[in-house]
Amino acid sequence: MILEINNVSKSFGGIKALKNINFSVKEGEIHALIGPNGAGKTTLLNIISGIEKMDSGDIRFKNISIKGIPPHKRAALGIARTFQNLEIFGNLKVFENILTGLYLKNQKGFLKSGITLKGIDKDLIIQSFSILEYVNLLNKKDELAKNLPVGEQRLLELGRALATDPHLILLDEPAAGLNMRETKNLSQLIQKIRDEKAITILLVEHDMELVMGISDMITVLNFGEVIAEGEPLMIQKNPSVISAYLGED
Amino acid sequence: MSKGNAIGLFFLGIFVIFFPQIVTDNYILTVGIFIGINALVAMGLSILMGYAGQISLGQAGFYGLGAYVSAILSLKFGLPVPISVFISILTASLIAVILAIPSLRLKGHYLAVATLGFGEIIHIILNEWGPGGPSGFGDIPPFSIFGYTLRSTVEYFYLIWMFIILAMTFSLNLIHSLTGKALRAIHDSELASVTLGINITKLKIKVFVLSSIYASLAGALYAHYVTFLSPSGFSLFYSILILMVVVIGGMTNIWGAIAGAIIITILPEILRGFKEIDILIYGLILTFCLLFMRKGIVPLFIEIWEKRIKK
Amino acid sequence: MTLFLQFLFAGLTTGSVYALVGIGFNIIYNSTSIINLAQGEFVVLGGLMMWFFLHSLQLPFSVSLCLTLLTAAIIGLIQERLTIKPLLKKGDLLLMIMVTIAFSILIRGILMFKFGKDPYTYAPFTEGEPIEIFGAIITQQTLWVIGITALCIVLLYLFFNKTMTGRAMKACSLDMKAARLMGINVSKVVMLSFLISAVIGAIGGIAITPISLMEYDKGAMLSVKGFCAAIMGGLGKSRGAVVGGFTLGMLESLTAGYIHSGLKDAIALLIMLFILFVKPAGIFGKTEILRLRKF
């Protein structure tokens, strides 16, 4: 198990966003986390990446508890993520966005940066290009990130996450705002990342075709509780999942 | 550092070397010195605002600390000037760290007001306990090094602009390094930055300290150049003036600090006959820039230039 | 004891003005999340314009009062329409802070152009013997200042709780999105909040000028102290600003009286830094606000 969520609870004022959540993500799997809007999926990802604190419970990553570890250190441990409400660096060029991801493993000191004349290593630039190629954005490398369409911004966030060389990527609705063709490419890309780079993926997504197509395991959240867990075929037939989704529309 | 910046720096160097040879007018050189001093303070704020996305309304505090500490150490304690300058910078950066740790947790307007509070406290301290109180003190030793004392305006022009070129080189290196990209990232999204493993608190503190180093160095140089200090030059208004320099020059480009300093320093010289309206003019310019020229002069020129080339 | 009381009353007087500025901060903060660093300038504007109408134009008191408030209201409107509205939707906090600073310098510049650097004052509202309480002397103007402040607080309370417009403004401060969905014109609310804050600031200036003189450059410090009052009570809470303002005023006057008058201004700054660093929700506030400034 690369990630274990143990009894995690979280409330905002009166709203109980997460109630005693328990589940685990197996190394090398694509694990989907689904559920209606407001179920608490984003909150859980925020807690795993450390930008939100849980009220109680514990989270273990690669068998060590990461409770209380600040978010930037979790990134160093190998947890990366993308955001449902895009958080790209709009005023940076596309390849510079990737460079910010490469910063983690390639940073020099502040002073040293100030006295080194030659700027960023050629190697790193090349590395950023190859990551862009991997996510199909190489032709946009010199554009300002804010000028990209939503679909490409999502890819850019994914590329930026890859640049930190993670073991686990948390994807928060990566297909939102994508058209059919883009979604298909994304689904292939996610599988490619898992297969070629051996990165575990925790995927929050509403597009059921995508989820059912690529997930090894699915956890279903509703009103902050896990209501079902299993392989895609089982989840599709699970009556409580069906009613949770029917209840929404 | 990019090629364009290296060329820019080269020409700045050439310009600094030959300017006093061509223009020997003392008045113009004096204005040049003040441009340099303001540019140095602004450079720090420019990195802090344009790159790390943090605002400071307390740069006058560091500027004043640099000036007073170095002046007092050399005048009252007889320390050699380079050492007093060094200690003044050290003092300012130490205070910057102490101030930064709690301040930089604060965002936006809280940070603005916290730094403003710091600057005003320094101003009050200088007023109450500085030598000579509100009327200030003189006889500060001039800058001297290895037994050589700088006396002429030209010498000070060289001294100050040498520091500008050094600071500029450091700043440009930093901005164009991977760390510089991380700083820009913080400006755009702190949330994404932390999840990429960027220790934003530490980086912000470092930039804040860098800005205090530039400001205190400028203050110390100022003290030994004019050899007279009074608290009035280190009030909130100076912090706002420097903010203006950065905004007008363009905070996303460090060269903006120099361009802005030229404008803001020369402006009162031009307005000399109209002393009563200078604050009004400042207000108009700043408001205009924020409303209609948000990028500032240097980025605007670069944009126009790049469009030309594309055609 | 007498001296102590004397200081207390002096503190209450200046504290009233801080409270009014603090309330102004809160009203604007609630509708926009902006700290309007030009807030203190309206106090100066009030005092100086009142002098202008009274002494330069020789107008009667009531006319001068109305014209001064009108001027402040118009300037407040100008600030909002010209500098806040065009930038607000950009959501750039840095920019918003700077543009309020720019406007404060603009007002200061105009005031200096018009009035120069001299301090101004005019006669108290009513002439009459000062009152004596336990030996401490209270001038009638002091009572006016405190009374007017109290009246402002009551009127604002009624406005925000009993009128439709006021309730709409309150709804906006609680939940902007929901307010918009309910059909409240948010743009108008923002405009109104600047107008009201400007007028309250000016009222403070009009009332205090006979006691403490007014000059063009007092605005910055008044802004800082008003802000300090506002965060002492927890930013956004108007009752808090009143308590904060009075507390600050009294601390200041006690410091000036018993320790050293030069340190008077330092008190507000130190309190402010202390609160910001240690207890950003305010001395009298709960910790709610912490959540807002997490990232």
Ligand SMILES: Nc1ncnc2c1ncn2[C@@H]1O[C@H](COP(=O)(O)OP(=O)(O)O)[C@@H](O)[C@H]1O
């Ligand atoms: N910062 C917050 N403050 C208050 N409530 C929040 C906050 N974040 C999330 N919530 C609430 O928690 C619940 C779960 O939200 P979220 O995790 O975003 O759901 P999902 O991503 O599954 O759509 C919702 O009811 C939401 O309103």
Ligand SMILES: [Mg+2]
């Ligand atoms: Mg979500």
